[in-house]
Amino acid sequence: MATNRQVVLRSRPDGNPVPDNFAMAEADIPVPGEGEMLIRNLYISMEPAIRGWLDDNDANYFAPLAIGEKIRSPMVGRVVQSNNPGFAVGDIVFALLAWEDYSIASDATIVLQKLPVAADMPLSYYVGPLGGSGLTGYIGLHEVGRMKVGDTVVMSAAMGAVGHIAAQVAKLRGCRVVGILGSAEKARLAMEEYGYDAVVNYRDTDDLVGAIRAACPEGADIFYDNVGGATLDAMLVCMKDFGRIVSCGMIAGYNQSDTPPPVYNLWQMVARQLEMKGFLLPAFADKIPEALAAIEGWIREGKIKVLENRRVGLAEAPALFCDLMSGRTIGKTVLEIDLVDEAA
Amino acid sequence: MATNRQVVLRSRPDGNPVPDNFAMAEADIPVPGEGEMLIRNLYISMEPAIRGWLDDNDANYFAPLAIGEKIRSPMVGRVVQSNNPGFAVGDIVFALLAWEDYSIASDATIVLQKLPVAADMPLSYYVGPLGGSGLTGYIGLHEVGRMKVGDTVVMSAAMGAVGHIAAQVAKLRGCRVVGILGSAEKARLAMEEYGYDAVVNYRDTDDLVGAIRAACPEGADIFYDNVGGATLDAMLVCMKDFGRIVSCGMIAGYNQSDTPPPVYNLWQMVARQLEMKGFLLPAFADKIPEALAAIEGWIREGKIKVLENRRVGLAEAPALFCDLMSGRTIGKTVLEIDLVDEAA
Numbered sequence: 001m002a003t004n005r006q007v008v009l010r011s012r013p014d015g016n017p018v019p020d021n022f023a024m025a026e027a028d029i030p031v032p033g034e035g036e037m038l039i040r041n042l043y044i045s046m047e048p049a050i051r052g053w054l055d056d057n058d059a060n061y062f063a064p065l066a067i068g069e070k071i072r073s074p075m076v077g078r079v080v081q082s083n084n085p086g087f088a089v090g091d092i093v094f095a096l097l098a099w100e101d102y103s104i105a106s107d108a109t110i111v112l113q114k115l116p117v118a119a120d121m122p123l124s125y126y127v128g129p130l131g132g133s134g135l136t137g138y139i140g141l142h143e144v145g146r147m148k149v150g151d152t153v154v155m156s157a158a159m160g161a162v163g164h165i166a167a168q169v170a171k172l173r174g175c176r177v178v179g180i181l182g183s184a185e186k187a188r189l190a191m192e193e194y195g196y197d198a199v200v201n202y203r204d205t206d207d208l209v210g211a212i213r214a215a216c217p218e219g220a221d222i223f224y225d226n227v228g229g230a231t232l233d234a235m236l237v238c239m240k241d242f243g244r245i246v247s248c249g250m251i252a253g254y255n256q257s258d259t260p261p262p263v264y265n266l267w268q269m270v271a272r273q274l275e276m277k278g279f280l281l282p283a284f285a286d287k288i289p290e291a292l293a294a295i296e297g298w299i300r301e302g303k304i305k306v307l308e309n310r311r312v313g314l315a316e317a318p319a320l321f322c323d324l325m326s327g328r329t330i331g332k333t334v335l336e337i338d339l340v341d342e343a344a
Numbered sequence: 345m346a347t348n349r350q351v352v353l354r355s356r357p358d359g360n361p362v363p364d365n366f367a368m369a370e371a372d373i374p375v376p377g378e379g380e381m382l383i384r385n386l387y388i389s390m391e392p393a394i395r396g397w398l399d400d401n402d403a404n405y406f407a408p409l410a411i412g413e414k415i416r417s418p419m420v421g422r423v424v425q426s427n428n429p430g431f432a433v434g435d436i437v438f439a440l441l442a443w444e445d446y447s448i449a450s451d452a453t454i455v456l457q458k459l460p461v462a463a464d465m466p467l468s469y470y471v472g473p474l475g476g477s478g479l480t481g482y483i484g485l486h487e488v489g490r491m492k493v494g495d496t497v498v499m500s501a502a503m504g505a506v507g508h509i510a511a512q513v514a515k516l517r518g519c520r521v522v523g524i525l526g527s528a529e530k531a532r533l534a535m536e537e538y539g540y541d542a543v544v545n546y547r548d549t550d551d552l553v554g555a556i557r558a559a560c561p562e563g564a565d566i567f568y569d570n571v572g573g574a575t576l577d578a579m580l581v582c583m584k585d586f587g588r589i590v591s592c593g594m595i596a597g598y599n600q601s602d603t604p605p606p607v608y609n610l611w612q613m614v615a616r617q618l619e620m621k622g623f624l625l626p627a628f629a630d631k632i633p634e635a636l637a638a639i640e641g642w643i644r645e646g647k648i649k650v651l652e653n654r655r656v657g658l659a660e661a662p663a664l665f666c667d668l669m670s671g672r673t674i675g676k677t678v679l680e681i682d683l684v685d686e687a688a
Contacts, residue, residue: 052615059581061615228610237403242627247613262606266572267396269591269622271405276620278613283586 004029007071007099007317013054015255017325021054022071022318029102036106037084039077044099044317045127046324046333047073047161051254059257061280070098071317076115076126077103092117094126099317101337111282118296128332129165129295129306132281136248137166137224138291139284141173144277145222145246149174152216154235155196157226159186159307161332162248164194165295166224168304171195175222178215180231186330193305208234219243228252229261236265239272247278255325307331313338348373351415351443351661357398359599361669365398366415366662373446380450381428383421388443388661389471390668390677391417391505395598403601405624414442415661420459420470421447436461438470443661445681455626462640472676473509473639473650476625480592481510481568482635483628485517488621489566489590493518496560498579499540501570503530503651505676506592508538509639510568512648515539519566522559524575530674537649552578563587572596573605580609583616591622599669651675657682 003026010023032038050073052060065071075097079087084106087093096110097103105112115126128134141147153170157163158179167177167190179190179199190196198215205211212234213219219240225232228250235245253260268274281288298304309329311320317335324333347370354367376382394417396404409415419441423431428450431437440454441447449456459470472478485491497514501507502523511521511534523534523543534540542559549555556578557563563584569576572594579589597604612618625632642648653673655664661679668677 059611059615232610247610250611250614253611257611260608260611262608263610264604264606266576266591266607267403267594267597267601267604269620270594270624271396271403271622273622273624273627275622276613278615278617278619280614280617283617 002029003027004100004102005314006101007314008068009054009065009071011067012056013051013255017051017054017255017322019318019322022321024315027100030104032081032083032104035084036104037082037087038080039075039093039095039097039103039105040080041075041077041097041101041103041337043076043124043127044335044337045074045076045131045133046317046321046335047132048249048251048254048325050321051325052257055257057258070100072096072098074111074127074132075103076123076131087114092123092126094131099314101314116292120300121296124308124310124334124336125299125306127334128161128308129299129304130292133161133332134165134295135288135291136281137162138169138295139281139287140224140246140248140279141166141170141222142291143284143287144279145224145244147173147175147222151175151221152178152218152240153222153224154178154180154212154216154220154238155224155226156180156231156235157249157251158196158199159190159194159330160226162226163224164190164307164331165304168195168298169295170222170224171197172298172303176216178212178220180212180227182327189307189330194307202231209237212238222246224248226251229263233263233265236263236268236274239268239274241272243272243274245274245276247276251327309333310336312336346373347371348444348446349658350445351658352412353398353409353415355411356400357395357599361395361398361599361666363662363666366665368659371444374448376425376427376448379428380448381426381431382424383419383437383439383441383447383449384424385419385421385441385445385447385681387420387468387471388679388681389418389420389475389477390661390665390679391476392593392595392598392669394665395669396601399601401602414444416440416442418455418471418476419447420467420475431458436467436470438475443658445658460636464644465640468652468654468678468680469643469650471678472505472652473643473648474636477505477676478509478639479632479635480625481506482513482639483625483631484568484590484592484623485510485514485566486635487628487631488623489568489588491517491519491566495519495565496522496562496584497566497568498522498524498556498560498564498582499568499570500524500575500579501593501595502540502543503534503538503674504570506570507568508534508651508675509648512539512642513639514566514568516642516647520560522556522564524556524571526671533651533674538651546575553581556582566590568592570595573607577607577609580607580612580618583612583618585616587616587618589618589620591620595671653677654680656680
């Protein structure tokens with residue numbers, strides 16, 4: 001009989017997560033009840049936000065996972081059984097599901113939606129540029145940052161899942177785009193292939209503020225922030241008056257949610273009359289169709305390039321997630337679930 | 345011959361300012377040139393913002409004062425000579441002027457304006473509830489905080505110049521108002537006379553977050569922040585989702601602009617989808633007439649009470665400013681310039 005492989009939380013990470021914080025488990029493949037369906041999971045979206053769900057405190061928008069509980073993440077999967085009139089076998093869906101071969105979903109499942117899959121788009125893109133990463137960047141720049149032609153946009157985690165797509169969106173909208181990133185390889189890719197006008201390698205300087213000011217001498221109209229901490233602190237003194245800080249993520253603190261990194265320069269919020277706004281994608285659900293159509297069109301036309309860091313095999317999920325949280329990965333990190341039980 | 349007494353910067357404060365950082369000087373009463381006028385200064389607005397202008401760094405929106413330079417502040421004065429067709433002798437004006445008996449003003453003077461003085465309002469109110477303090481609070485709540493009936497509004501420096509007026513405005517607009525303040529006397533006044541629904545004395549608790557949560561169990565829709573630092577840090581975990589933080593001032597850092605206090609909880613900007621916005625009054629100049637009319641009307645009807653901490657005598661200005669920066673003062677701190685040379 002086919003089994004349902006699962007990845008569970010073995011122990012809470014202390015700082016950077018390690019693969020040993022996770023364990024593999026097995027269960028029977030579940031049977032959908034009334035209104036439910038069985039999903040064959042295909043692509044796990046590896047996201048820094050998951051790190052916060054592993055800690056036992058109240059800092060997050062989700063309650064902490066219990067030890068032994070399955071890890072969750074945004075996921076693309078295929079409906080293989082359905083008792084829900086809204087979904088048919090074969091539908092491709094997006095939802096917050098568990099790291100396992102098969103999950104049960106229902107109308108109560110968080111962010112469950114049938115995906116309008118385009119035949120010429122790789123399915124994995126729906127957890128990346130056509131999923132939360134790309135849509136968040138597009139909507140953050142347009143709706144939260146009120147981006148306009150000629151703006152200088154600074155992007156932290158510039159070659160991350162959100163950053164490398166959002167940078168290209170900003171460039172296509174007529175902005176000057178400056179990236180903050182952490183390796184020579186990322187810097188090369190950013191400048192040569194992903195449309196950045198300038199980059200700052202924060203690991204390469206003792207004077208981050210000076211390096212940012214050199215890259216954008218007139219300051220930034222928009223800081224699209226995926227990092228927080230010292231990067232945000234530096235940018236606070238590099239903003240133009242009336243600049244907007246789009247707070248998408250603060251990965252600098254995700255490995256230490258009990259002791260987040262300090263930020264000192266908030267007086268600049270007053271002195272420069274800045275706006276800082278945090279957001280999560282569901283609050284902008286009505287803007288998703290426009291964002292999806294725009295990004296899909298640009299990918300099709302070759303105007304947006306997608307960089308995936310993809311690995312295959314459910315058992316690889318813990319190691320891949322730990323890689324992501326180390327800051328070493330480039331582009332969108334995706335786990336493709338291997339189909340060992342597909343014949344079952 | 346009459347002289348013009350002046351207060352100048354003798355040395356830069358190290359932390360809390362002391363009277364010895366200032367010195368008295370004398371000069372001839374200046375003669376207005378073409379387009380200029382001579383102002384008899386009447387009321388000095390003592391404001392924490394002045395502290396930032398005394399430091400020698402680039403953290404402020406004004407360039408640092410030089411040693412020996414006159415201290416500046418918002419001021420109410422009377423035109424005593426005029427070569428400017430827009431102003432007549434006897435006009436009462438508001439402007440950024442120096443701590444001295446007589447100043448020269450012209451159309452280039454910062455925030456110069458003829459005041460529409462109401463006969464039944466004390467002139468000193470035009471540096472307080474009818475000046476920057478009151479207008480900033482009114483406009484910050486309405487325009488920046490988008491205050492609406494039923495909101496829970498938390499006010500830091502609750503019995504300060506801005507706080508005690510803004511709290512009454514919020515109450516008149518149908519909000520629940522919670523104050524954060526630093527003495528039992530302030531707490532008593534806030535609850536008994538200035539309309540607060542609840543207060544938190546931060547000097548009285550080892551658990552500021554717990555105390556704030558007890559005072560507003562459902563969280564704050566608006567945090568009107570005059571303080572920053574640890575107060576802001578605590579409020580970041582006490583905001584409702586989609587709450588607005590109105591950054592009016594960050595006095596917690598004004599005595600140490602080279603080493604401002606850390607803030608750790610900015611992740612809550614994302615997790616709670618918060619907005620933080622800093623502002624300075626001149627950006628909302630078009631809203632001032634409405635705000636002025638509203639506050640003046642409420643004072644006249646007895647619906648807004650004004651608390652002044654007024655002292656008389658230009659030579660007292662340094663000591664009064666140091667008192668203000670100690671956090672001990674209550675209400676709007678005003679220096680009334682004594683009229684020793686009035687007969688000249």
